[in-house]
Amino acid sequence: MEAVIPTLRVAAEVKLCKARCLPVDGDVLVDPGERVAPGDLVARASVRGEAFRVNLVEALGLKDGESVAKYLLKSPGDAVSAGEEIARGKGGFVGGKRVCTSPIEGTIASGPTMSGDILIAPDPHDIEVQALLPGQVVGILPQRGVIVESVGAYVQCVTCVGGECQGTIKVVAGSPAQPLEPELVDDSCTGAFLVAGSVTLPALRAALFVGVGAVIVGSVTATTFQWLRDNSQPVTVIITEGFGAMPISRRTFDLFRANAGRRAYILGSGEKGANSAPAEIFIPAVESKPGLGGAEAALAVGSIVRIVRGDSFGALARVVALPDRARPLGSGVRSEIARLSLEDGQEIVVGRGNIEVVE
Amino acid sequence: MTSRSDVSSILAVDIGSCKTSAALFDLVEGQHRFVARADTLTTQFWPIEDVSVGVRRTVEKIERICGRKIMSPSGPILPERTDGSGVDSFVTAASVGGSLRLLVITPSIGLPSFRQLQGAAASRGCEMEVMTVDGLDGGSEARAGTIAKGLRSFQPHAVFLFGQSGGKAAANALVKLGQDAADAITSESHERLPVRFVGEAEVGTSLAREIGEVLDFAALSPREAAGDEAFRALDHALVDLWRQFVLGRVPGYNVVAAWQKAPAEHSSFALGDSLRFLAGYHKVEVLAVDIGASSVGLFKITKDGEQIALTARYGVGRNAAVLLNGDGKAEGQPLAENISLKRWLPMDPTPEELATAVLNKWARPWTTPETAEEMLFERALGVESVHRLRAELRDEPYLFSIREKEGLGVAVGGGSTIANQNSLGRMALTLLDALEPAGAFELAIDRDAMLAHLGMVGRVCSTAAAEVLVGDVLLRLGTCISCSGQGRAGSRAASIEMTHRGQVEKLQIGFDEILAVPLPLGETAELLVKPGNGLDFGWGKGKSGKLTVKGGALGLVIDARGRPVAEADRRRSEKTRQWLEALERQEAV
Numbered sequence: 001m002e003a004v005i006p007t008l009r010v011a012a013e014v015k016l017c018k019a020r021c022l023p024v025d026g027d028v029l030v031d032p033g034e035r036v037a038p039g040d041l042v043a044r045a046s047v048r049g050e051a052f053r054v055n056l057v058e059a060l061g062l063k064d065g066e067s068v069a070k071y072l073l074k075s076p077g078d079a080v081s082a083g084e085e086i087a088r089g090k091g092g093f094v095g096g097k098r099v100c101t102s103p104i105e106g107t108i109a110s111g112p113t114m115s116g117d118i119l120i121a122p123d124p125h126d127i128e129v130q131a132l133l134p135g136q137v138v139g140i141l142p143q144r145g146v147i148v149e150s151v152g153a154y155v156q157c158v159t160c161v162g163g164e165c166q167g168t169i170k171v172v173a174g175s176p177a178q179p180l181e182p183e184l185v186d187d188s189c190t191g192a193f194l195v196a197g198s199v200t201l202p203a204l205r206a207a208l209f210v211g212v213g214a215v216i217v218g219s220v221t222a223t224t225f226q227w228l229r230d231n232s233q234p235v236t237v238i239i240t241e242g243f244g245a246m247p248i249s250r251r252t253f254d255l256f257r258a259n260a261g262r263r264a265y266i267l268g269s270g271e272k273g274a275n276s277a278p279a280e281i282f283i284p285a286v287e288s289k290p291g292l293g294g295a296e297a298a299l300a301v302g303s304i305v306r307i308v309r310g311d312s313f314g315a316l317a318r319v320v321a322l323p324d325r326a327r328p329l330g331s332g333v334r335s336e337i338a339r340l341s342l343e344d345g346q347e348i349v350v351g352r353g354n355i356e357v358v359e
Numbered sequence: 360m361t362s363r364s365d366v367s368s369i370l371a372v373d374i375g376s377c378k379t380s381a382a383l384f385d386l387v388e389g390q391h392r393f394v395a396r397a398d399t400l401t402t403q404f405w406p407i408e409d410v411s412v413g414v415r416r417t418v419e420k421i422e423r424i425c426g427r428k429i430m431s432p433s434g435p436i437l438p439e440r441t442d443g444s445g446v447d448s449f450v451t452a453a454s455v456g457g458s459l460r461l462l463v464i465t466p467s468i469g470l471p472s473f474r475q476l477q478g479a480a481a482s483r484g485c486e487m488e489v490m491t492v493d494g495l496d497g498g499s500e501a502r503a504g505t506i507a508k509g510l511r512s513f514q515p516h517a518v519f520l521f522g523q524s525g526g527k528a529a530a531n532a533l534v535k536l537g538q539d540a541a542d543a544i545t546s547e548s549h550e551r552l553p554v555r556f557v558g559e560a561e562v563g564t565s566l567a568r569e570i571g572e573v574l575d576f577a578a579l580s581p582r583e584a585a586g587d588e589a590f591r592a593l594d595h596a597l598v599d600l601w602r603q604f605v606l607g608r609v610p611g612y613n614v615v616a617a618w619q620k621a622p623a624e625h626s627s628f629a630l631g632d633s634l635r636f637l638a639g640y641h642k643v644e645v646l647a648v649d650i651g652a653s654s655v656g657l658f659k660i661t662k663d664g665e666q667i668a669l670t671a672r673y674g675v676g677r678n679a680a681v682l683l684n685g686d687g688k689a690e691g692q693p694l695a696e697n698i699s700l701k702r703w704l705p706m707d708p709t710p711e712e713l714a715t716a717v718l719n720k721w722a723r724p725w726t727t728p729e730t731a732e733e734m735l736f737e738r739a740l741g742v743e744s745v746h747r748l749r750a751e752l753r754d755e756p757y758l759f760s761i762r763e764k765e766g767l768g769v770a771v772g773g774g775s776t777i778a779n780q781n782s783l784g785r786m787a788l789t790l791l792d793a794l795e796p797a798g799a800f801e802l803a804i805d806r807d808a809m810l811a812h813l814g815m816v817g818r819v820c821s822t823a824a825a826e827v828l829v830g831d832v833l834l835r836l837g838t839c840i841s842c843s844g845q846g847r848a849g850s851r852a853a854s855i856e857m858t859h860r861g862q863v864e865k866l867q868i869g870f871d872e873i874l875a876v877p878l879p880l881g882e883t884a885e886l887l888v889k890p891g892n893g894l895d896f897g898w899g900k901g902k903s904g905k906l907t908v909k910g911g912a913l914g915l916v917i918d919a920r921g922r923p924v925a926e927a928d929r930r931r932s933e934k935t936r937q938w939l940e941a942l943e944r945q946e947a948v
Contacts, residue, residue, distance in 0.1 A: 006723075024549075110501055119501040222711050222713075222715045226694050243714075329727065331728035331734040332734065332781020354726045
């Protein structure tokens with residue numbers, strides 16, 4: 001009997017299709033079939049920002065807004081640069097004149113109002129989208145972006161703190177359980193994606209100091225996670241398994257070891273919403289092998305699984321049986337179950353939704 | 360609506376964010392009965408990314424239970440065939456997909472029509488970002504720029520324009536505002552974004568003329584309809600948008616939609632339909648809560664009307680991390696104590712243990728509590744979710760009135776967080792902690808998640824839903840009497856004389872205590888309740904009263920903890936443990 005269960009995907013080679021889109025309509029800059037590099041621009045749009053309000057009564061030290069118009073040097077529709085005078089008052093400090101300058105480059109949008117406000121609309125600015133992945137444009141989303149296809153190794157992760165980035169894989173831990181310690185971080189780690197079982201706060205500070213590209217670990221403690229979220233740092237930390245003391249899974253660790261020294265890409269923020277996708281790590285293959293499909297993680301007797309709930313959280317086990325009938329778990333919840341054999345030979349029963357297929 | 364003769368068998372499916380469940384109802388000896396139910400994991404995400412697969416698997420389980428063929432390769436076999444395969448009707452409810460986001464642009468949030476939208480949006484669990492025009496003055500371009508920024512940052516599914524003209528100048532200003540919004544929408548290339556105007560028909564017509572050609576525009580005029588009708592007009596608009604922009608974007612839902620004739624409803628709203636029926640049929644007040652993985656629903660159906668509030672911001676799954684809000688955080692400490700969450704736990708985890716448990720549930724929301732301790736964490740997440748929603752609604756503990764010759768009100772608990780608790784005592788305490796009802800009322804649990812299914816069944820065959828609901832699909836725990844007010848811990852909260860089977864039993868309960876007394880299902884007892892000073896059991900502060908109570912699986916529950924139940928307190932875990940033990944002790948007996 002087979003079943004398919006939610007599982008974070010770890011695959012040595014998949015064909016990955018990623019939509020790279022603008023948040024608003026704009027221009028698509030590449031053609032279908034074109035090969036793209038990660039830094040290539042694939043779409044661009046021009047958007048205007050929020051208008052900036054300047055109160056001339058306050059700036060010129062006037063009593064009210066009635067007389068503001070006669071001090072204005074610019075009219076609605078006039079272009080202004082940042083720091084350019086837009087109004088000049090009568091008197092001021094030590095015989096000088098009070099002036100009001102534009103805080104931004106843009107256009108006088110409107111004003112003055114009765115209260116002496118004028119609004120300056122900033123010049124439109126460009127939003128650009130890069131391909132992010134090396135690959136081929138296999139689809140065009142009119143006025144929005146493209147779909148880029150690439151082949152390579154792929155790891156879905158629980159979450160990440162920090163943004164999308166790219167770097168070179170460097171496995172610094174000797175085993176999946178070994179944490180990243182400060183002494184493992186040196187100048188050779190600059191710009192790299194460091195892989196370890198977990199990470200301590202001192203090691204994160206060391207990683208920040210040398211400017212690593214990202215830290216990829218099996219787990220972090222809740223304290224470390226909160227620290228990462230509270231202190232926006234210029235380093236991406238990606239968590240593959242969960243929270244607490246959990247090593248990175250052997251399969252994921254081995255995959256990174258096999259790809260050490262290769263260029264990798266972190267995609268997506270991993271922040272959880274009702275429909276959000278998990279954070280992902282992609283390591284493009286040197287040569288494209290078209291025709292690969294997405295292999296499914298089918299659960300069957302003999303599958304190696306990772307337990308993701310309960311007392312054996314994080315442990316690997318082999319599926320011994322998948323009984324048809326639901327039965328109560330230790331929590332009292334009735335659930336479909338899997339009978340598992342742990343690495344030490346002990347047999348346990350776990351809810352079927354509480355395991356993930358590893359291989 | 361279809362009559363009973365047209366519809367014999369009905370398959371109802373509920374697609375939750377973590378689990379998909381299905382229930383089969385059929386005619387048995389001339390009456391509709393519940394036949395079988397099953398659930399599987401929802402297949403929204405990898406490796407399937409198609410919710411129709413989860414629906415098919417759930418139905419296949421029903422097929423195995425009943426030995427009856429229901430699905431064909433192209434979907435459910437409709438209608439039922441003479442060989443017994445198939446079903447007459449297939450209906451779905453769903454809570455998968457998150458909430459509908461509305462950008463509301465209005466000159467004043469004090470307008471009656473705004474409040475109507477606010478009520479309709481709350482009952483539909485919509486997320487609203489409100490931009491008041493007062494803050495947007497300064498010319499068309501500036502207004503359009505600010506609205507454009509709101510569109511970019513909030514990414515709404517729809518824009519609602521509001522206004523009350525009160526004269527020609529105001530009407531023109533509203534039309535101008537609509538044009539500014541249209542400028543912003545077109546400049547952001549969101550022409551497909553629905554724009555709805557709520558206000559006077561005349562202004563709506565002008566707006567339709569000005570912006571209707573370039574945008575997906577519709578004018579709603581609830582002000583010209585009265586009360587409930589106005590609410591329904593807005594509600595219809597919102598549910599249409601939810602179906603199109605939330606549910607319609609769930610991968611694979613289009614396949615399920617093609618299998619059914621009646622459109623899908625939100626699970627909590629379908630549950631509300633069943634509650635409304637129960638309240639009307641039994642002529643009682645109903646207070647209910649539905650705690651799901653990604654949403655929480657709160658229902659209050661009384662003689663004065665009804666209030667339904669739904670939110671997709673809280674829940675025990677993907678929203679669990681929101682509940683780690685940092686209260687009790689000491690300066691320089693990265694991890695908060697999270698007292699508001701911890702107060703519902705009978706143990707005393709360290710901040711690290713508590714946050715780890717919550718974050719791991721957040722990371723894999725589809726997982727099921729494996730241990731008793733994990734179940735208690737989920738209980739705490741569920742209760743705190745309801746309290747967050749109630750705090751947003753400024754919802755006070757509800758006092759069930761006790762009226763002679765009228766049935767007792769019912770407090771109903773739904774959702775897996777309540778129904779999966781491993782003891783009746785925990786179910787009762789979870790419901791009481793979440794809703795904090797006071798007075799005298801029955802406690803009931805929707806243990807098999809039947810109410811949402813039956814809400815949908817009622818939309819295709821009201822008699823079928825009624826027949827099953829009247830047959831009582833709820834797990835009746837018994838009657839609870841509880842007091843509002845506050846007292847000193849241990850001081851006398853009430854003296855109670857309970858007459859059951861001709862025997863009189865005298866009970867004493869101290870303030871901040873809870874007690875369960877045996878009273879089997881189907882039996883009744885007479886109570887004479889004499890409250891302590893300042894406490895109200897439903898007859899008024901300090902006033903004594905008599906009432907008849909019904910038994911149940913747990914018996915009679917006396918909750919003398921006062922209202923509100925639990926202020927955030929570092930020593931609360933010991934009390935919670937005592938309360939759970941008090942209810943579970945009775946269950947063991």
